[in-house]
Amino acid sequence: MAEVRQDTVRNNLLRLMPANVFEQIRPHLEHVPLSRGFEMSAPLQQPAHAYFPEVGIASIVAESAEGQKAEIGIFGRDGMTPTALVLDAKKDPYSTFMQVEGYGYRMPASLLTELIQRERELQNLLNRYAQAMAVQSAYTSLSNAVHHIDVRLARWILMCHDRTDGDEISLTHEFLSIMLAVRRPSVTTALHVLEGRKFIYSERGVIIVRDRAALEEFARDAYGKYEQEYERLIGPIG
Template sequence: MGEIRQTAVRNNLLRLLPTTSFTAIAMHLEFVELPRGFELSEPHEEADYAYFPETGIASIVARSPQGQHAEIGIFGRDGMTPAAVVLDAGSDPFSIFMQVQGDGYRISTALLKPLLDQDGELKSLLGRYVQALSVQGAFTSLSNAVHHIDERLARWILMCHDRTDGDEISLTHEFLSIMLAVRRPSVTTALHVLEGRKLIYSERGMMIVRDRQALEEFAKDAYGECEREYNRLLGPYH
């Protein structure tokens, strides 16, 4: 692949880098396809690569020893993975993989680590992103504890919509059940509620946002706080 121009990339973190920092990292970036189900990093394993998605949506899932699982975060062109490399933590216990196919750039973690050590602005930018991601996880926990499933579903749809071009989002019932930590019949019921209010249209494997403003109003305070924190730390990404 030829030279990567910063003005042409879509990943917000790469776009926000100072020119000198981008130039240093760009020479090591490799463009890759990211199909649905692609494993970005495995639990308790040091990742070989760090990924900066351009399109698509990745899911961060926590799993219990007995096999229970729930999504604790998502990211797309707004972020990168794994956070552990930014924190110099080696690995984390999460499963991180693509839920909506896309593409992006990757860099060997063996090359990224010295860049983080040498470039304070790169480390600061990615550190602010890790903070924003931790806030997203915290508010996901809060939402799971206090909000009704219909409001939680509206929140996740809005978050996916933020990271998608247009109003069509490729979301399966299986993905939604992981996002909401509920069984698939509960997902179907919640989708019917949103469809009945004409907020979305849902068909097999695809969802269309019909009324974004009304969907935000329906989600109430389940949506918005972690988005404001990202904007405070890094600015808008959509």
């Protein structure tokens, strides 16, 4: 495998690490495919690896005791998982898996924990990321409570578009229903609304963004708070 260079990695957090820290991590980075549905961490299980995607989109999903699921966060090349390692919590009560396939790097969770404890600049960077994700989760909860499904879908498509090369996003109605915590017929109806307004084009398993600016205007205050916080703390998402 070719040597990993910090100036060519696409994951924001790897790229922004202090050079001396990246050099300690570099020999332990394993380039891995991240297929759709691949589980990066499971509920209440201590993870073996930390993941840093370069391409693709991952979902953080909470599940009730009765099996009801809802997405509480997404990330791609802007982030890593699990943030429990950053916060010295060791494991999370929710699952993280790929919703759009891609690839990225992984490293031993124990090594990342050790470096966070030893390297203050790394700790600060990842703490800022954890703060940004907490903001994303908070505004996802707000949007789920106050916005119509059409607006929530627009927000979610914009967030996926931020983490995608080009305008095509590979998504199924089943995934969308889990992400938005609604039934599949509601997803179909909402897609038809956005398609009818010519914001997107939807076909089986694929959404194509046609008018990004109009989609942002339609989403109004549902979109933007996480993106502003991420840029303030870390830099541009893309």
